[in-house]
Amino acid sequence: MVKICCIGAGYVGGPTMAVIAIKCPAIEVVVVDISKPRIDAWNSDTLPIYEPGLDEVVKACRGKNLFFSTDVEKHVAEADIIFVSVNTPTKTRGLGAGKAADLTYWESAARMIADVSKSDKIVVEKSTVPVKTAEAIEKILTHNSKGINYQILSNPEFLAEGTAIDDLFKPDRVLIGGRETPGGQKAIQALKAVYAHWVPEENIITTNLWSAELSKLAANAFLAQRISSVNAMSALCEATGADVSEVSYAIGKDSRIGPKFLNASVGFGGSCFQKDILNLVYICECNGLPEVANYWKQVIKINDYQKSRFVNRVVSSMFNTVSGKKVAVLGFAFKKDTGDTREAPAIDVCNGLLGDKAQVSIYDPQVTGEQIQRDLAMNKFDWDHPMHLQPTSPAALKQVSVVWDAYEATKDAHAVCILTEWEEFKKLDYQKIFDNMQKPAFVFDGRNVVDAAKLREIGFIVYSIGKPLDAWLKDMPAVA
Numbered sequence: 001m002v003k004i005c006c007i008g009a010g011y012v013g014g015p016t017m018a019v020i021a022i023k024c025p026a027i028e029v030v031v032v033d034i035s036k037p038r039i040d041a042w043n044s045d046t047l048p049i050y051e052p053g054l055d056e057v058v059k060a061c062r063g064k065n066l067f068f069s070t071d072v073e074k075h076v077a078e079a080d081i082i083f084v085s086v087n088t089p090t091k092t093r094g095l096g097a098g099k100a101a102d103l104t105y106w107e108s109a110a111r112m113i114a115d116v117s118k119s120d121k122i123v124v125e126k127s128t129v130p131v132k133t134a135e136a137i138e139k140i141l142t143h144n145s146k147g148i149n150y151q152i153l154s155n156p157e158f159l160a161e162g163t164a165i166d167d168l169f170k171p172d173r174v175l176i177g178g179r180e181t182p183g184g185q186k187a188i189q190a191l192k193a194v195y196a197h198w199v200p201e202e203n204i205i206t207t208n209l210w211s212a213e214l215s216k217l218a219a220n221a222f223l224a225q226r227i228s229s230v231n232a233m234s235a236l237c238e239a240t241g242a243d244v245s246e247v248s249y250a251i252g253k254d255s256r257i258g259p260k261f262l263n264a265s266v267g268f269g270g271s272c273f274q275k276d277i278l279n280l281v282y283i284c285e286c287n288g289l290p291e292v293a294n295y296w297k298q299v300i301k302i303n304d305y306q307k308s309r310f311v312n313r314v315v316s317s318m319f320n321t322v323s324g325k326k327v328a329v330l331g332f333a334f335k336k337d338t339g340d341t342r343e344a345p346a347i348d349v350c351n352g353l354l355g356d357k358a359q360v361s362i363y364d365p366q367v368t369g370e371q372i373q374r375d376l377a378m379n380k381f382d383w384d385h386p387m388h389l390q391p392t393s394p395a396a397l398k399q400v401s402v403v404w405d406a407y408e409a410t411k412d413a414h415a416v417c418i419l420t421e422w423e424e425f426k427k428l429d430y431q432k433i434f435d436n437m438q439k440p441a442f443v444f445d446g447r448n449v450v451d452a453a454k455l456r457e458i459g460f461i462v463y464s465i466g467k468p469l470d471a472w473l474k475d476m477p478a479v480a
C-alpha cells in the first residue's frame with residue numbers, strides 16, 4: 001500500500017488529500033499539522049474551513065484511508081510520498097520584505113523530513129513557491145541524506161476556494177515537474193499514477209521542475225491581470241457611459257479572449273494573487289528584469305486603485321463625508337462560498353470608511369466578528385507605495401459592529417456597500433431595507449449583484465462598478 005503524508009492541513013492540504021483519499025481507496029493518506037486546534041477540527045464534525053462538498057468527502061473516508069494527525073514526524077517517516085502544503089506568505093521583514101516569499105515554514109518542513117526519514121522519499125512541492133525552490137530544498141534534503149534517495153517534484157495546486165472540491169474532482173490539468181534524470185522521471189510516473197485514478201491522462205502535464213514552479217506563478221499572474229484589466233476598464237466605463245458588463249460580454253465572445261474571469265469588482269482578494277505576483281516581481285528584479293517586474297507590479301497597483309476608488313466614490317457621493325453615518329457592509333469574505341478573509345477587499349474598504357469616521361455594521365454569512373476585528377486591526381506591510389488605506393486603530397474599532405443578519409446591518413443605515421457576491425444578497429427584500437434606512441438611501445454594489453434598475457425604482461441611489469452613473473453620482477464626481 002502506497003502511503004502519502006501531507007504536511008499542512010490548510011485550505012489546500014485538507015481538500016486535496018481528502019480527494020486523493022476518496023479517489024484512491026488503496027492509498028493511505030495522513031494529513032499532519034503543527035496546529036493542534038486545526039487537526040482537532042479536521043477530526044470533528046465542524047471542519048476548520050467552509051468549502052461546499054468538503055464535509056461529504058471527508059466523512060466518506062476519514063478513519064478509513066484518510067487521517068488527520070499532529071504526530072508529524074511519525075507519519076513523515078512512514079510515508080513514500082510527502083506533499084508539502086505549508087503556507088508561503090509574503091516576507092514582512094528582512095531582505096525582500098513586502099515582496100519575496102517567506103519560506104521559513106517550507107525550510108523547517110524540509111529539515112524535519114531530512115531528520116526523520118529512514119527510507120527513500122518523493123517530496124512534492126504543493127505550496128506555491130518561487131521558481132528554483134526545489135534546488136534549495138534538494139540541498140537541505142541531500143546535505144545529510146544518510147544514503148536516502150530524495151526526489152523532488154513540483155505539483156502546484158490550481159484549485160480556487162469556494163469551488164475546491166469541483167476543481168479537484170475535474171481539474172483542467174494536473175501539472176507535475178521533475179528532474180530530467182531516470183530517478184526524476186520515475187518519481188513523476190509514481191505521482192502521475194496517483195492522479196490517474198480519476199484524471200484523464202491527457203490532462204496530466206509533465207514538465208521540468210522550473211517550468212512547473214513558474215507556471216503556477218504565471219497562472220495566478222495571468223488570472224489577476226484579467227481582473228485588473230477589466231477593473232481598469234470599469235473606471236473608463238464610468239467616465240464615458242459604457243457598461244462594463246456589456247464590454248466584458250462583447251470581448252469575451254472572442255474565442256481568443258474567452259468569457260471567464262472578466263467580472264469587474266471592487267478588487268480581487270484572497271491569499272494568493274497579490275502574494276504570488278509580488279513574488280514574481282521580486283524574482284524578476286533579482287534576475288535583472290526591472291521592466292518585466294514593473295509590468296506585473298501594475299496589476300496590483302490597479303487593484304489597490306480600484307479599492308480606494310470605491311471608497312472615494314462612497315464618501316464623495318454622500319456629501320463628501322461619512323463621519324458618524326451608519327454604513328452597512330454586506331459581505332466580508334474575499335469571495336462567495338468561503339469564510340476566508342485573507343486580503344479581502346472588504347478589509348481595505350472598511351478601513352477606508354472607518355478612517356473617515358463612519359459607523360460600520362458588517363454582515364457576512366460565514367465570517368465571525370472576532371475574525372473581522374482581527375482583520376481590521378491588522379497592520380499591513382507596505383509593498384511598494386504608501387498605503388492609501390491604513391489599518392483601523394483600537395479606538396476606531398469601536399465604530400464597528402458585526403451582526404448576523406443583513407436586515408439588522410442595514411437598519412437605519414445611510415448606505416449599503418456590497419463587497420462579496422453571496423447569492424443571498426441578490427434575493428434580499430430591498431423594499432424592506434429601503435423602508436428602514438435613512439434617506440437618501442445609497443447602495444454601492446462592489447460586485448454588481450443587484451438589479452440596479454429595480455433598486456432605483458424603489459428609490460435607492462445606486463452605484464454599480466463600471467456602469468452608467470445615476471445623475472446624483474455624476475453631480476458628485478469621485479476623486480480618483
Ligand SMILES: NC(=O)C1=CN([C@@H]2O[C@H](COP(=O)(O)OP(=O)(O)OC[C@H]3O[C@@H](n4cnc5c(N)ncnc54)[C@H](O)[C@@H]3O)[C@@H](O)[C@H]2O)C=CC1
Pocket residue numbers: 007008009010011012013032033034035038072085086087088105106108109126127128129157158159160161271272
Ligand atoms: N488557499 C488556496 O486556495 C491555495 C493556496 N495555494 C498555496 O498552497 C499553500 C498553502 O496554502 P493554504 O492551504 O491556503 O495555507 P494555510 O495557512 O491554510 O495552511 C497551511 C498549514 O500549514 C501548517 N504548517 C506550517 N508549517 C508547518 C510545519 N513545519 N509542519 C506542519 N504543518 C505546518 C500551518 O499550521 C497551516 O495549518 C500556499 O503556498 C499557497 O500559496 C495554492 C493554491 C490554492
Ligand SMILES: O=C(O)[C@H]1O[C@H](OP(=O)(O)OP(=O)(O)OC[C@H]2O[C@@H](n3ccc(=O)[nH]c3=O)[C@H](O)[C@@H]2O)[C@H](O)[C@@H](O)[C@@H]1O
Pocket residue numbers: 128157158159160161162220223227260261262263264265266267268269270271272273334335336
Ligand atoms: O493559488 C491560489 O490560491 C488560487 O488563486 C485563485 O483562486 P482563489 O483566490 O481561491 O479564488 P478566485 O476565484 O480566483 O478569486 C480571486 C479573487 O478575484 C475576484 N474575481 C474573480 C473573478 C472575476 O472575474 N472577478 C473578480 O473580481 C474574486 O472575487 C476574488 O476576490 C485561482 O483562481 C486558483 O486557480 C489558484 O489555485
